[in-house]
Amino acid sequence: MKRIITGIAAFALAISVFAGSTISVCAKDKSYTYNYDYWGDVQDSPDFYMVxxxxxxxxxxxxxxxxxxxxxxxxxxxxxxxxxxxxxxxxxxxxxxxxxxxxxxxxxxxxxxxxxxxxxxxxxxxxxxxxxxxxxxxxxxxxxxxxxxxxxxxxxxxxxxxxxxxxxxxxxxxxxxxxxxxxxxxxxxxxxxxxxxxxxxxxxxxxxxxxxxxxxxxxxxxxxxxxxxxxxxxxxxxxxxxxxxxxxxxxxxxxxxxxxxxxxxxxxxxxxxxxxxxxxxxxxxxxxxxxxxxxxxxxxxxxxxxxxxxxxxxxxxxxxxxxxxxxxxxxxxxxxxxxxxxxxxxxxxxxxxxxxxxxxxxxxxxxxxxxxxxxxxxxxxxTEFGDVVFDAMEQFDRGEYDASEASWIHAKDLNGNYDLAYIGIGRALLRQEKYKEAMEYFEVKYDADNYSKAYKQYRKVWIEENIGLVVAALIVIVVVPLAIGKIRRIKREIDMADIFRI
Amino acid sequence: MIAALKNKSKWQRYFKSLKFALYCLTHPLDGFWDLTHEKRGTYAAANTILILTLLARVMGLRFTSFVIKPLYWEELNMFTYIASILFPLALWVIGNWALTTLFDGKGRLGQVYMATCYAIAPYPLIQFPLMIFSNFVTVDEVGFYNMVNVVSLVWAVFLIIFAMQQIHEFGPGKNILFTIASIFAMLVILFILMLFFSMISQGIAYFISLGRELLFRL
CATH class of the missing domain: 2.120.10.30 (TolB, C-terminal domain)
Structure with a gap:
């Protein structure tokens, strides 16, 4: 009994000691320019404009x-x-x-x-x-x-x-x-x-x-x-x-x-x-x-x-x-x-x-x-960052997709937390018909709409290239169960047949 | 232990009972009657289905396409996520049993648990293929995914209701009544749990302040 009481006392003491210690948190300095990511978290950004x-x-x-x-x-x-x-x-x-x-x-x-x-x-x-x-x-x-x-x-x-x-x-x-x-x-x-x-x-x-x-x-x-x-x-x-x-x-x-x-x-x-x-x-x-x-x-x-x-x-x-x-x-x-x-x-x-x-x-x-x-x-x-982003947008609007891609990559290098840069690269790639790479960029920044656009094209191209495989798979799916059923029926008939009855 | 693992007939019974879950999916009335009355279900199989359900849910986080389920990993707590299935399940089983046992329900606590686990079998059965399917879907086709997803849930709910009817040997009307009553029983249990939790935490807080006071004085 005594041991139990001392145990409880020690436990209560231990809790009180741990509960007493506080964790110090440093307030983070926010940058002048900011943006929101997909989740609505505030992301610091290099300055887009400067005075x-x-x-x-x-x-x-x-x-x-x-x-x-x-x-x-x-x-x-x-x-x-x-x-x-x-x-x-x-x-x-x-x-x-x-x-x-x-x-x-x-x-x-x-x-x-x-x-x-x-x-x-x-x-x-x-x-x-x-x-x-x-x-x-x-x-x-x-x-x-x-x-x-x-x-x-x-x-x-x-x-x-x-x-x-x-x-x-x-x-x-x-x-x-x-x-x-x-x-x-x-x-x-x-x-x-x-x-x-x-x-x-x-x-x-x-x-x-x-x-x-x-x-x-x-x-x-x-x-x-x-x-x-x-x-x-x-x-x-x-x-x-x-x-x-x-x-x-x-x-x-x-x-x-x-x-x-x-x-x-x-x-x-x-x-x-x-x-x-x-x-x-x-x-x-x-x-x-x-x-x-x-x-x-x-x-x-x-x-x-x-x-x-x-x-x-x-x-x-x-x-x-x-x-x-x-x-x-x-x-x-x-x-x-x-x-x-x-x-x-x-x-x-x-x-x-x-x-x-x-x-x-x-x-x-x-x-x-x-x-x-x-x-x-x-x-x-x-700033340099702002210029690059504007360049990329204007190049994209003019149809210079490879130049736009390069500008967006530059923007991404300047600000890795910039969702628009990743999506911009993806959109430029999509226009250059590099669907697989575009999909990767869209997936990183959760752009479901553009991802779906790229994926739809990718899927279409894949099916066109592998049409033989697709047809073969369809045949297998349809024919194999039919064949199995047929074989079973034949086997059953053989088993039931009078000739083999002893 | 190892001897039990090597027992071939036990394994056979386990697989047979697991396979019986598939029969229950399509023949709920017949299947759930036999589950307890003919002893065709086992706890091992019930646990397996529950574990598969949890696995489907957890794996769905990672392997479902982001087009359908974008996930903010920073906010995810795996323990509360798993508990979000286990805790309502436990509440349901206890609440249902506690209530029906007072009103001529024939099912025992373990049987309620087993039948509920068998009844949620559609969930893992549909969710695993659906997880793979989700990666071949564009935003325009999300409707297909959602439809199948809803089917898996509605099917499971119907099976749970039928399962309780057969386990407790209730009529349809009485069954519906007690299904609703069980939900209220769950709420009551939740309320009492919260009451106890706050009381216990206040009790602990008392001892903590006592300990602090002692430390000051000593």
């Missing part, structure tokens, strides 16, 4: 410092900043050699036209068409101005005439985009019927691309039984407003929505980014492993929670579009299939971090991000 320079008002040599700038527009080597707080637009020319900027002119007023007010009041966005005409969203003057390159008034776009819209509504055009035919697409504060589309002669055409209204059955039921007073307090089921738009090189409009809810994004009822065609249909391809909504982990961290809030979007000529998240100050690049190409950035005061990012544009592969709080433009240029 080339950041331009404050002083560095640009402005006469008056910028005040909460809201808009950015790039055309060829010209960059336009909408200096909202100072009611002006700054036109700058980029020096291609060292990436610096030279201020060409300050646009503060226009000439001609029989309008009373010839200055701007809180301009929020600008666009320039191929002829050099300016389109300016003059927000507090309730108009969109079209000026020629010498700032002569051409025409204005005013509040849309539509039965569904109250004439007394305060029309506040906020963001705009112009297509090659001179049609204007505009987002106005407080108008949630979609984008306002004007014909090139200034007439209101229609609302296009309203976001689908999302509500669930319980919301509906609750609303049915609520009193009038309760109902007024509830969130009404209306389409959400777009935050910003961008016209890409093919004439499609990329539109992003910032006021998204986590559950709607995860349920897939709301999309943070939409690509609208002329009819306003969403034609964005979402074949990626994860939906196009930026960070897939939305938990609280550093006092920030909730989904990525895309405040602007820009699309490059290789169909990679970059979304700017104002919630966590990050940039997310997606390819034309909806795969996350890169993600980087953060909130802070260092180079490459933002406090209140509000606009993004691209010139070729370079990215320009405007921070309204810092009044600063950050220039990003691609």
């Amino acid at each position: 080339q320079d950041s331009f404050t008002s002083g560095a640009l040599g402005l006469d008056v410092p910028m005040k909460s700038p809201q808009g950015l527009f790039a055309k060829d080597n010209l960059l336009y900043i909408v200096d909202t707080g100072n009611n002006r637009i700054i036109e700058m020319e980029k020096n291609a050699e060292d990436g610096s900027f030279k201020v060409l002119r300050y646009i503060t007023e226009f000439k001609g036209g029989d309008l009373e007010v010839k200055t701007f009041a809180t301009p929020t966005d600008v666009s320039v068409d191929d002829d050099g005409n300016f389109y300016i969203a003059d927000k507090d003057n309730s108009r969109i101005l079209k000026l020629d390159n010498d700032l002569n008034y051409i025409m204005q776009f005013t509040i849309p005439v539509d039965p569904s819209l109250d004439e007394k509504t305060n029309f506040q055009p906020n963001k705009l985009a112009v297509d090659t035919a001179g049609r204007v697409y505009c987002i106005a504060t407080g108008i949630n019927k979609g984008l306002i589309k004007y014909e090139s002669n200034g007439d209101f055409a229609s609302f296009v691309g309203a976001t689908p209204v999302s509500y669930n059955f319980f919301d509906y039921l609750k609303k049915k039984f609520a009193t009038q007073a309760q109902r007024e307090k509830m969130i009404s089921f209306v389409p959400t407003e777009y935050e910003n738009i961008f016209m890409d090189h093919e004439g499609f409009v990329y539109a992003c929505i910032a006021s998204v809810k986590e559950e709607d994004l995860k349920a897939g009822t709301v999309h943070a980014v939409r690509k609208l065609n002329l009819l306003g249909d969403d034609i964005l391809v979402r074949n990626g492993e994860f939906p196009v909504y930026g960070d897939i982990y939305m938990g609280t961290g550093g006092g920030i929670s909730g989904p990525s809030r895309f405040t602007d979007v820009t699309c490059m000529d290789n169909d990679v579009y970059v979304c700017l998240d104002r919630n966590r100050g990050r940039l997310f690049g997606y390819d034309d299939q909806g795969n996350l190409v890169f993600a980087f950035g953060g909130n802070g005061n260092r180079d490459g971090y933002f406090r209140q990012p509000s606009a993004i544009v691209n010139m070729g592969r370079d990215l320009y991000v405007l921070d309204s709080l810092d009044c600063c433009i950050t220039t990003f240029v691609t």
Whole structure:
């Protein structure tokens, strides 16, 4: 008995000693650029973009410092900043050699036209068409101005005439985009019927691309039984407003929505980014492993929670579009299939971090991000890794599959955790009809769709080559059981036959 | 032990009882009656089927095509994975026996176990060829795989229900009633287990804190 008691005591002591020891865990430093693998694990990545320079008002040599700038527009080597707080637009020319900027002119007023007010009041966005005409969203003057390159008034776009819209509504055009035919697409504060589309002669055409209204059955039921007073307090089921738009090189409009809810994004009822065609249909391809909504982990961290809030979007000529998240100050690049190409950035005061990012544009592969709080433009240029990935994508689109394969292999060597590189190699191999090797690359990164494409071809080729074997196998499968049955029957008949009975 | 292994008639009986599982697949009512009443089933065969089932499940992790079952190895715990079959099986056998023995069920605990093991025979029988088949499948053809997969499970469930009916000598209505009741019995056992587990862990925590206190004082 005594031995048992001492045994228990020793056991309890041993447990207490082991339970007392703690394991120390080191927090790992996350890299600036990251990506998600197939399982949604965050994978560190070499930098895709790096900060080339950041331009404050002083560095640009402005006469008056910028005040909460809201808009950015790039055309060829010209960059336009909408200096909202100072009611002006700054036109700058980029020096291609060292990436610096030279201020060409300050646009503060226009000439001609029989309008009373010839200055701007809180301009929020600008666009320039191929002829050099300016389109300016003059927000507090309730108009969109079209000026020629010498700032002569051409025409204005005013509040849309539509039965569904109250004439007394305060029309506040906020963001705009112009297509090659001179049609204007505009987002106005407080108008949630979609984008306002004007014909090139200034007439209101229609609302296009309203976001689908999302509500669930319980919301509906609750609303049915609520009193009038309760109902007024509830969130009404209306389409959400777009935050910003961008016209890409093919004439499609990329539109992003910032006021998204986590559950709607995860349920897939709301999309943070939409690509609208002329009819306003969403034609964005979402074949990626994860939906196009930026960070897939939305938990609280550093006092920030909730989904990525895309405040602007820009699309490059290789169909990679970059979304700017104002919630966590990050940039997310997606390819034309909806795969996350890169993600980087953060909130802070260092180079490459933002406090209140509000606009993004691209010139070729370079990215320009405007921070309204810092009044600063950050220039990003691609690193070797970024260049190689873009090269590989462009080569693939041009049909140079062996060059694309080589570029993807280079990208894979630079970043072994980059799923797109493996899949890219596989896709290039698939086009070169090297099915077996392609299958191996797809299998490594769990790309079932592409694997199946390669395997289907591989299987077809294998059967064609071994048709004799396949036919032989089929014959064996069909004939052998038949033959066995026949032999058995004969044997049975022989056994039963009278002749052999003794 | 070795003498038992060399006993030829025992081996013969073992293989015969294992082969009888195939008969039960297609003739459940007749087969499961004979299983206990004619003593045509053996525990050795039942254990073999169970081991094959576990093997099919574990091997399926590795040898099923990633097109159908992509597996995140970092998250896999082999022990809980195996327990995810053994634990419900044990709950079922105990719960079913504990309940039916109160209501004229003729089956004994061991017989319930044996019959259940015989009844899950379709699972390994279908899963092993299916595992090989999965590697020749593209995403468009996954439907075929899923259909056969479901067949293996539904077949096993039906066999379990029929097996219990024959083991306990119940009528069909009573059998269905007790099948549902057994599931509730499983839940009750689970609840009691969790209750005991939390009580025991609190008891251990008490002794640990006592030991800590002693260490501080000494």
